[in-house]
Amino acid sequence: MPALAEELRRHPPGGMPALRQRARQATAAELAMVPWLAVLSAEERAQVVSHLQVADAALGEIICKVGRPANFWFGVIDGLLKMSNDSSESTSITFTGVPPGAWFGEGTLLKHEVYRYNIEVLRKSVVAGLPAATFDWLLERSIPFNRYVMDQLNERLGQFIAARQIDRLGDPDTRVARSLAALFHPVLYPGVGELLRITQQELAYLVGLSRQRVNVALHALQRARLIRIEYGGLRVLDLAGLRIFSAPRE
Secondary structure, eight states: OOHHHHHHHHSOOTTOOOGGGGOEEOOHHHHTTOGGGGGSOHHHHHHHHHHOEEEEEOTTOEEEOTTSBOOEEEEEEEEEEEEEOOTTTSOOOEEEEEOTTOEEOHHHHHHTOBOSSEEEEEEEEEEEEEEHHHHHHHHHHOHHHHHHHHHHHHHHHHHHHHHHHHHTOOOHHHHHHHHHHHHTOTTTOTTTTTEEOOOHHHHHHHHTSOHHHHHHHHHHHHHTTSEEEETTEEEESOHHHHHHOOOOOO
């Protein structure tokens, strides 16, 4: 990554107002990217839409920070974020990428705790936030919304179990395949579809490999007809195959 871009990733431009100060009402197109709105009644939807806000987040901004109280339920309308630990106290660890359609932090909100992870913007993104009070209001009155949140928690548990397994994989090709499969999760990330807008450098950040090694792995997966490398992103051709891919031993 160019030196300037790396510097911006670590230190967002000074003088920029806080994310909440840049918040605005969501447009109709942005609301269409919020998957759980479909399970709400007309009254609940109207209440949510009046409180839901979106903001344009810049490269390197921290959306959630370790130790800060959770005041919003966040979602990604467009762009790419990453969830990681607090690298100031230990080795930097990326837990997962957060692509379009993802909503996160419900576990922290349910427990009324502070964040135990950082959420950082990997590229210019549009982030949505639902106030904690509105989130609690929905939990108290909407059974379909409760089911949606329960499904989120269940799928995320499976995702993090898989992430622990990926961390132990020694083969880079297999590691990239399984990590990509996680980013195409249809329940957690319904906004991705079959095409994930991601650069090889961004994927390298998420997987914990060099961009050059990720490039080699992606071409191996393309030869196996599991993905197709396209301009500006990756198209999945065989999601089930990605999930079980193991690089052949030499």
